[in-house]
Amino acid sequence: MFKSLFGSLLTQASCQEGAGYLKRADSEKLHEIFLKYATVEKNGEKHITSEDFVRKYLGLFSEDDFNKESVQLIAGIVDMDKDGYISFSEFQAFEGLLCVPDALYKTAFQLFDTNGNGLVAFDEFAEVMRKTALHKKLPFNMESTFVRLYFGKDKKRLVTYPEFSQFLHDFHEEYGVEAFKKCDKEGTGFITAGDFRNIMMSVKSHLLxxxxxxxxxxxxxxxxxxxxxxxxxxxxxxxxxxxxxxxxxxxxxxxxxxxxxxxxxxxxxxxxxxxxxxxxxxxxxxxxxxxxxxxxxxxxxxxxxxxxxPEQYFKQVTRRVAEIKAVSSPEERGVLIQILESTYRFTLGSVAGAVGASAVYPIDLVKTRMQNQRTGSFIGEVAYRNSWDCFKKVIRHEGVFGLYRGLVPQLIGVAPEKAIKLTVNDLVRDKFMDKKGNISLYAEIIAGACAGGSQVVFTNPLEIVKIRLQVAGEIAGGTKVKAWSVVKDLGLFGLYKGAKACLLRDVPFSAIYFPAYAHVKAKFADENGYNHPLTLLAAGAIAGIPAASLVTPADVIKTRLQVVARSGQTTYNGVIDATRKIYAEEGARAFWKGAIARVFRSSPQFGVTLVTYEILQRLFYVDFGGSRPTGSELHVATPIEESIKKPHHIGGYQVALPVLTGLETKFGISLPRFSYPKPAQQ
Known part of the structure; x- marks a missing residue:
């Protein structure tokens, strides 16, 4: 009675300590879950049998030929009075134990504390160890000096939890030393390569x-x-x-x-x-x-x-994370799979592009109007003093919706534009990446440049329509301009007016942006290489500052070539002609018009676009057997995230499986799953 009470108090203390580490479900919900598995009534109270707890609730040892001794040992971690039945108080106490930071060591302690008195005797330790798969492969010398130092010369000393945690930590190292001694029978200090292989594959396999x-x-x-x-x-x-x-x-x-x-x-x-x-x-x-x-x-x-x-014990809870299948080359995959993968990337890129464009469209409109504003000739009064003045006048004369003139064609065109840019950058980076996953700076620049060049086929028609819609509101009393009428007036070739200037802008922009983004993102990543969405957003915004500002001259030239010149305004016959006339009439400063608005538009737009793109890939990642797009690192799932898939595992029980699995992956203590040896595969 005293032993059972002492052990129960120990575990309840763990429960109280654990409450501060994981958000536990309330007692009522935990009790509701308990009753779903409690099939036995004892002394007027419901209980879960050891077998039901391990096999049905935890989902372990589901085979028909399961090892009953192993099931009883695992259930004994929870069953404090060792009667084969688990009460709700024991169920709740173990939930608390799983919440503490040293849950792995405490769980191991309770595995060896077979009589539940809160102490481990040598006989208890030896009894459990002799039932492990490891001991059956290579028996440990229970009479060794190491054992006697911990349990006393006569092996009668009882070991407390803190002492046992140190013993368990040192035990497996001693196991390795014992294994070496058994192979080195003559005491030469050497073993054969074959013996080394056998020891590593048996005693130390969890480290490999x-x-x-x-x-x-x-x-x-x-x-x-x-x-x-x-x-x-x-x-x-x-x-x-x-x-x-x-x-x-x-x-x-x-x-x-x-x-x-x-x-x-x-x-x-x-x-x-x-x-x-x-x-x-x-x-x-x-x-x-x-x-x-x-x-x-x-x-x-x-x-x-x-x-x-070797993977940490909590990562072993799922085979999917522990055994990520090797990436196959595109040639090994069917055409249909490759088409599906392209469609998948295209869709995510489209959504990300639409989100990014919508978020900063008012700034883009202000930028366009500032760049189209002519000075130094006889065209009359300057419409806007600066970007802020432009913003206020648009709202005053055209209303809030005036800030979104041309948004619809922008959203229609931004889908293929962003999709092809992101996909080409990923594709070219993959081609330049070595076997270690490294890529040189010049290769990153080439990949970005290719991405920028590829998008022009979509960007130019999109922007010429958007720009003409954006500046249409400047003409007082003018007729309402629609996107389709602009397309009909321009015709196919007219949609590519200013394409050279568009290339001069988009190629260097992407050549600067994507390498900068990759390096800033890596700098913001934690030690596991994972980026929080906020760091992704910051990396995208920071990378956009030099990229957007340095290509402003090309953007000014492109804008001037693509707008319809009004009466009295200078017309241009190409990139070189536009460059000469702008410089002659307005000076060098004209090439940097709208630079601030462009930075404030492009920087957050690409930040929002990239963070949306990467989060979508994390949330909706589909494995097509190819390489993952750059930046779509899947956050390694924590035990809590993985165990959410088990709807009845709440609170501390969210980490039950990784903790129990950790007994093997951390300490090498593996309980046999089957009652008899499985036949060897031929």
């Missing part, structure tokens, strides 16, 4: 990525080849795998946060000695592994580390 298993361990690709592996190398190898997150931080420290900067072994060592206790041997192994996997030739980048880094 897919690439490490296939290209290094099973292929005997480690530097020693088929020769013997020394104990120092063995320990350094395992220490390196255990500390890959620290290794990443060392790399970022050496590059000041840049992920594509190459780092030599000497530079990495210098950074390592400044911030950690990583040994030179571990660094040697790191660079050797990177060279084996990626042919780095002594220089590594951040992406090289990902194929060595």
């Amino acid at each position: 990525t897919k690439d490490l298993k296939s290209k290094v361990i099973t292929a005997s690709g480690f530097p020693q080849g088929e020769r013997k592996i020394s104990f120092p190398y063995y320990m350094a190898f395992n220490s390196l795998l255990n500390n890959m997150e620290l290794i990443k931080r060392v790399y970022l420290n050496a590059t000041n946060g840049h992920r594509t900067q190459e780092v030599t072994k000497e530079e990495f060592l210098h950074s390592a000695q400044m911030m950690s206790q990583i040994t030179p041997l571990e660094v040697d192994i790191l660079f050797n592994l990177c060279d084996i996997l990626h042919h780095t030739n002594g220089r590594i980048v951040y992406n090289d580390l990902n194929s060595i880094t």
Whole structure:
């Protein structure tokens, strides 16, 4: 009775502590969920059986030939009085335990605390370990000095939770040492490559990525080849795998946060000695592994580390994140799939472009009217003193809707324009990207220039119609101009009037914008490479400032070529003619008319467009088997986000699966799923 009460109090304390970390559902909703699985009544109260809790509620061990001992051990984490039934108070207490930051260690502690007294005895530890898959592969010496140091010489000492957490942390390292000793029967300090492979694939398999298993361990690709592996190398190898997150931080420290900067072994060592206790041997192994996997030739980048880094335990909750399928080349995919992918990108680009254009259209109208305003000739009084004056006069004389003259054709045309620009930039970047995912600055500029050039086929007709509609409101008492009448008057070739100036504007704009956006966005990303929508918006807006301002002269020339000159206004016969006449009549400053309005329009427009484009790709991402468009990084789902797919997992139970999975991926403690060995596949 005392043991059960003590253990219950321990877990209830965890519940109270956990309440501050995750927003728990109220008790009524939790109780409602509990009753859906509670099929047994005991002492007038509903209970969930151990089997129902593990197999039906958690969704584990769903096979018909499940291992009953494993199910009982997992259920024992929740079942504090160990009677095979889970009461609502136990159910609620475990929900609180899952909320605490050290939930993984506390869950492991309760797995080994089989009698529920809040302490772990040696017999309890040994009983659970002997039932694990790891122990059956390679039995651990329960009489070792390591065990006696923790549980006492006579192994009668009871270990508290804080002490057990340290024991569990050290235990798996000791397991590796024991495995080495068993293979090194003569005590030479060396084991064969085959023994090394067997240990890594059994005792240390949770530290191995897919690439490490296939290209290094099973292929005997480690530097020693088929020769013997020394104990120092063995320990350094395992220490390196255990500390890959620290290794990443060392790399970022050496590059000041840049992920594509190459780092030599000497530079990495210098950074390592400044911030950690990583040994030179571990660094040697790191660079050797990177060279084996990626042919780095002594220089590594951040992406090289990902194929060595084992996923954190919470990422193992879903196979989809842990086992992202290899990207196939476009040639391997059917024509229909490629068409669907193009349609998908086109649709997202269209929506993003429409959102961005609508958000800043009034500024665009002011910019156009300012650029079309002539000075230095006999055309009469200047209509607008500045952009703000223009904005006020439009509202005064034409109403608020006057700020949106020409918006409809803009929205119709902006869909293919933005879609082709974003798609071409992604396509060309993919072509220039190397196997490590790196791209040079000149390649980024070329990709942006290609994107800008490709859009002109849509941009020029769109803008000439839009501009003529925007300036139409300046003519007092003039007839109302409609988009379709402008198109008929211009004809097919007339829609491309000023196309050269449009190219002179759009090619350098995109050549500046897209590389700037990519680098600013990378600078704003967190250490996992993820950008919050606000940082995406900021990156898009910042990149738009130099791009929009520096191409203003070309935009002025394009505007002058595309508007209909009124009586008394100068006419132009091309880019060169327009350049000469504008300079002669109005001076060099005329080329920068509307520059401020252009920056205030283009900068936020592209910020809104790009953040919309990337968020849409995150929300509605469809895997067509091709490469992901640039910037559409899928936010790695947290345990909470993944477990939302289980509607009955609320509050702390949102992290139940990753925490239980973490017992294996963090500590290597794997409970057998089946009651009998499955037949080997031929």
